[in-house]
Structure formats: structure tokens, C-alpha cells
Amino acid sequence: MTGAALLSLGPLALTGVAGIAAMAMAPVAPLRAIRGTTATLMAAALALVALRAGAAPAPAYALLADDALARLGAALALLAGLGILAFVRDEDGAREGPALVALATSGGVALAGATNGAALILGLEITTLAMVALTLMPRSAPAAEAGYKLFLMGGVSAATLLLGAAFAFAGSGSLALADWGGSGGLAAVGGALLLAGLAFKFSLAPFHMWVPDLFSGAPASASALAGALSKVATGVALLRLAEVAPGGAVWALGLGAAGAAAALLGNIVAIRQESLARMLGYSTIAHSGYLAMILAAGGPLAGEATLVYLAAYAPAVVAALCVASALGGVSRTELRGLVRRQPLAGFALGLALLSMVGLPPAVGFIGKVYLFSALAAAEAWALLAAAAVGAAVAFYYYLRFGIAALAAPEGEETAPAPALSVGARLTLAVAVALIVLPGLYPEPLLALAGAAAP
Amino acid sequence: MSWAIAIWAGALALAAAALAVTRDSVVHALLLLLGALVALAAAFFALAAPFAGAIQLLIYAGAVVAVFVFVVMTVEAGAAARARERALFAGAWQLPAAVAALALVPMLLRLGGAGAGAPAPAGAAALGRLMFGDWAVVTELLSLLLIAGMIGVRVLRRRQKGGRP
Numbered sequence A: 001m002t003g004a005a006l007l008s009l010g011p012l013a014l015t016g017v018a019g020i021a022a023m024a025m026a027p028v029a030p031l032r033a034i035r036g037t038t039a040t041l042m043a044a045a046l047a048l049v050a051l052r053a054g055a056a057p058a059p060a061y062a063l064l065a066d067d068a069l070a071r072l073g074a075a076l077a078l079l080a081g082l083g084i085l086a087f088v089r090d091e092d093g094a095r096e097g098p099a100l101v102a103l104a105t106s107g108g109v110a111l112a113g114a115t116n117g118a119a120l121i122l123g124l125e126i127t128t129l130a131m132v133a134l135t136l137m138p139r140s141a142p143a144a145e146a147g148y149k150l151f152l153m154g155g156v157s158a159a160t161l162l163l164g165a166a167f168a169f170a171g172s173g174s175l176a177l178a179d180w181g182g183s184g185g186l187a188a189v190g191g192a193l194l195l196a197g198l199a200f201k202f203s204l205a206p207f208h209m210w211v212p213d214l215f216s217g218a219p220a221s222a223s224a225l226a227g228a229l230s231k232v233a234t235g236v237a238l239l240r241l242a243e244v245a246p247g248g249a250v251w252a253l254g255l256g257a258a259g260a261a262a263a264l265l266g267n268i269v270a271i272r273q274e275s276l277a278r279m280l281g282y283s284t285i286a287h288s289g290y291l292a293m294i295l296a297a298g299g300p301l302a303g304e305a306t307l308v309y310l311a312a313y314a315p316a317v318v319a320a321l322c323v324a325s326a327l328g329g330v331s332r333t334e335l336r337g338l339v340r341r342q343p344l345a346g347f348a349l350g351l352a353l354l355s356m357v358g359l360p361p362a363v364g365f366i367g368k369v370y371l372f373s374a375l376a377a378a379e380a381w382a383l384l385a386a387a388a389v390g391a392a393v394a395f396y397y398y399l400r401f402g403i404a405a406l407a408a409p410e411g412e413e414t415a416p417a418p419a420l421s422v423g424a425r426l427t428l429a430v431a432v433a434l435i436v437l438p439g440l441y442p443e444p445l446l447a448l449a450g451a452a453a454p
Numbered sequence B: 001m002s003w004a005i006a007i008w009a010g011a012l013a014l015a016a017a018a019l020a021v022t023r024d025s026v027v028h029a030l031l032l033l034l035g036a037l038v039a040l041a042a043a044f045f046a047l048a049a050p051f052a053g054a055i056q057l058l059i060y061a062g063a064v065v066a067v068f069v070f071v072v073m074t075v076e077a078g079a080a081a082r083a084r085e086r087a088l089f090a091g092a093w094q095l096p097a098a099v100a101a102l103a104l105v106p107m108l109l110r111l112g113g114a115g116a117g118a119p120a121p122a123g124a125a126a127l128g129r130l131m132f133g134d135w136a137v138v139t140e141l142l143s144l145l146l147i148a149g150m151i152g153v154r155v156l157r158r159r160q161k162g163g164r165p
Helices: A003-008 A010-025 A031-051 A068-085 A097-113 A117-135 A141-172 A185-201 A210-217 A220-244 A249-271 A276-297 A302-327 A343-357 A363-377 A381-406 A422-440 A443-452 B002-022 B026-046 B050-074 B079-088 B094-109 B124-132 B136-161
Strands: none
Touching: A003 A010, A010 A031, A010 A068, A010 A097, A010 B136, A031 A068, A031 A097, A068 A097, A068 A220, A068 A302, A068 A422, A068 A443, A097 A117, A097 A220, A097 B136, A117 A141, A117 A185, A117 A210, A117 A220, A117 B136, A141 A185, A141 A210, A185 A220, A185 A249, A210 A220, A210 A276, A220 A249, A220 A276, A220 A302, A249 A276, A249 A381, A276 A302, A276 A363, A276 A381, A302 A343, A302 A363, A302 A422, A302 A443, A343 A363, A343 A381, A343 A422, A363 A381, A363 A422, A363 A443, B002 B026, B026 B050, B050 B136, B124 B136
């Protein structure tokens, strides 16, 4: 292996080392020190990704790609991981949280570059297992329910994925994702099983049941792993798979149907939610649905649109969950006057919700424009209609929460101002920048996504 | 001569396996399982398949049993838990037994027939080259997966004990 090839593995190695270091420090060091060490190592990994942005891809390493798509995916996963690190808590003195976030991030980085079935499944499972452990850390009953649901359904989905990979291998004689596009019975069964397994990880209907429980019962950091990190990494993996469409028609049809169902169901059920966390849970199902529809429709814009949408959604969900974490399980009425009590939190939450709706000047607007343009360019009118209905419904509940956060408090001040740590402030500030700047000046983001799209 | 050793080792493995699945204590079952796996490795060695024997020792008697030991260490295995599980899985042995019986049928049918010809030899060198060459990163990813699982077990254990670790 040459030096260039080793350097291309640097981000993954640094993130893995961050996880191991955080695990070793967990029993002895205070949370601040663990978090600082983990963040430093992960920031170094992010810097390495950024420094290599223009570098030629390293001589192809068999199982992990080093192309622009892998780098963009890794950068997004690391950014999400760093943001989540800011609101990881210790639970009853247990301080494994940062280790789990770093491990999940390493899974995400691997997933972004996975060009082989083995790397794909390992990346997905590392992320899922870390998410399960993080969910189970608080000793509350809702956390237990969310954790066991995720664990059991995650196990079923892992088995489904493995069986799908086995069928795809039997059909093609290769574990490389690029070879999985063949036709025939084995490839079709393999494609269907792979799709079912990935739909669970990507929280598409009807495999979404674990998501609302996770968002309402688990620590916000675990929800953010599912909503931002795992979504970005799985989205990139789906993009690579969509290039070959394992199983042919089965793949596109299934992905489109699951995506449309998720977009409609997520948005419609989200209307009835009064808790911020549960609303975000159902809305993340809807956003997965939009992404799946872009991937299913294909067409000239699909790759670019997927990446722009992911880059627009990830900072919004991290910011919203960071605020939710600072507030505790908060309902819509309790949000009133947040911007007075804690201007940064209220402003960031309002902006994040604005970005999820898709209104300018937030970057979510660019994401929605790309969503509709990609579906129209692919002439997928049914999917376009489903996306439009979903997005229209979403206006209602996002704005309800957004207005509550920005509105003046009713009567006297009741709730105390939530305390924001330095890390949380930094996360919110970076997230606001990542929402507003590309919203006002999208060219760099579009250039990155255009270069990375396969 | 060596085939006689193979038959003895195989019989020993069978006996140890039969004892393992009928033991009450999970620790005894584990030790018997270890015995069965080592006896199987001995059978491989006697049948002039040292590579398969070494893999059997490393992966099954080594890694797999280590995982079982780890599970036994971290879960509650008192008399009360044993009674509860016995009630829970009263008839559960029937399914694995049926699967094992089904798997035996094709093997017995082929007993008298000729072998299908030797498969391509998979040498230790080839495997090593894969594991420390192209697949090295995947092997490392596997270790990260195990670490995530291990932390998960610690978290679960802490929930069960209801106290600090």
C-alpha cells in the first residue's frame, strides 16, 4: 500500500482511534476531557478530508473508494458527528457517549466510501450498534423501549441485508457493489432484500416504526445519530447502489413506493405531534422519503439533488436536536418565548425549522428546489405529486413550532432559560452558518455536490 | 492409522456436543462445547487438513467461545434466571433438532457415493494475504464493530444491575 493510499484511509483511522481513545478514557476521565479528546481527533480527521479535497483519488483500494463522493460523505458525517458530540451527556456517571458517537462516525465514514458489500454492511452495523448502545444509556423506561425496538428490528434488518448480499453475490459472483446490477431471479431477490434492509436503516415506510420511539425516548444525541449521521452515510451508500440498481425494476419500484409512503405518512402523522422530539422523528421519516424518491426516479439531476438535500438537512436536524437536548422533552406550548429566554437556541431552532420547510434564505430552500427539479427532470410525475403533497402538509406543522419558538411568551416568564454549554453554542453557531451561508450563496455547495455526484 | 484417530476424535466431539446441550449449568455446557470444538479440530488434523484444524481452533475454540464466555460473564445466570428461561424455552429444542435432522439427510444419502472432487486448496498464505492485504481495512472495521458491541453489552449490564459499573 502506498503512502497516498494510507493517507486516504487517514480520516477513517483517526475517527476509529478517537472512538477507542474515548472508550479507554471513559472509566477514568471527566466527560469534558473525553469529549475534548474525541472532538480534537475527529476535527483532525475532518481537516484531513478538507486538505485532500483537490487531491487525485488514491490508487484504487479494493473495498473503499477515495472519490469526491466518499470525501463529501465523510466530511458531512464528521461534521454531524462533531455537532452531536457537543450534546452527548453522561448518564448516571456512565461516560461512554463520546466513544459511541465517534464509533458511529467511523461507521459513517466507512459507509461513505463503501464500494463493497462487506464494507457496506460493516459500516451500517457499526453505526446501528453504537446507536443502540447510546439509546440504552439512560436508565429510563422509554429509552429501554426505544433501544430494544431498535436492537431487535436492527437485528432483523442486518439479517435481511446479509441475506440480500448473499443472493447478490450468488447472482453476480462478486461482492463489489458495481457488479450487483445484473438481472435474473437471484439478482431480483437480492435487490429486494437489500432494499428492505436499507429501508430500515434509512427509516422508510413501512420500516420506520423504531424512529418516533427513538426520537422521543432516547437521548437527543442518539436521535441525531439516526437523523443526521446515519442518514447522510446511508444516503451516500444508497446513491452508490442506485447507480447499479440491484434487481433492476424491483429496486426502483420498491424504493419509489417506500419513499412516497414515507413522505406522506411522516408528514401527515407529524401534524398531530405536540412534542418537539416526536415531531422531528416523524419529519425525519418524511425527509428520508423525499431522498428515496429522488434516488428511485433517477434522471440527470438525481446524484446532485441527493447530495444537496443531505447537506441541507443534516445541519438543520443537528441544530434542532441540540436545542431539544438543552430543553429536555419539550412540547410546542412550552417552546413559547424561547427566543427571549435563550436567543441563540430560539433563533437556531426557528432557522432549522425554516430550513426543513424549505423557505429562503435557509439552505433547505435550495434542497427543495433540487428535489422538485430532479423529480421533474426524471419525469416521475407520481413521485413529484407525493413530494408536493408532503411538502405542503409540512408547512403547517413546522411553522407552528417555528412560530412558537419565535413568538413572545404568554403572560409572565415561567420556564427558566436553558443552559447551553460552550460546545452546544459552537454547534448551534456552526449549524446556523451552514444553514444560512449556502442558502444565500449556494454556488460552492452546488459545485461540491456536482463534482461528487456519480 | 490416522483415520482411526479421526473416528475417535469425531466420536469424542459428538459425545461432548450431546452432553453440552443437555447440561443445566451454562458454564458446564460451555466447557463441553469447547471440548467438542477441540475434538473436531483434532479430527481435521488427523484427516490431513491442518489448515482447517488451525482455523477451527482459532475461530471456533478461540473467538466464538470467547464471545460465549463474555456473554456468560455479563448476564445474570442464577437459579432464578435458569428456572425462568427453562419455562420460556420449554419446547424450543425441537426446532434446532429438526433442522439438524434435515441437514443430516443429504449427508447420509451421500455416504456411499464418491466425493465431489477436491475443492481448490485454500492455503493459509492466501487467506493471510487477503486478511492483511486487500481486506485489512474491513478486518479493522470488524474490530470497531466488536468494540461498539462490547460497549453496548456494558451499557446493558449496567441497566440490569441498576447500579454504577
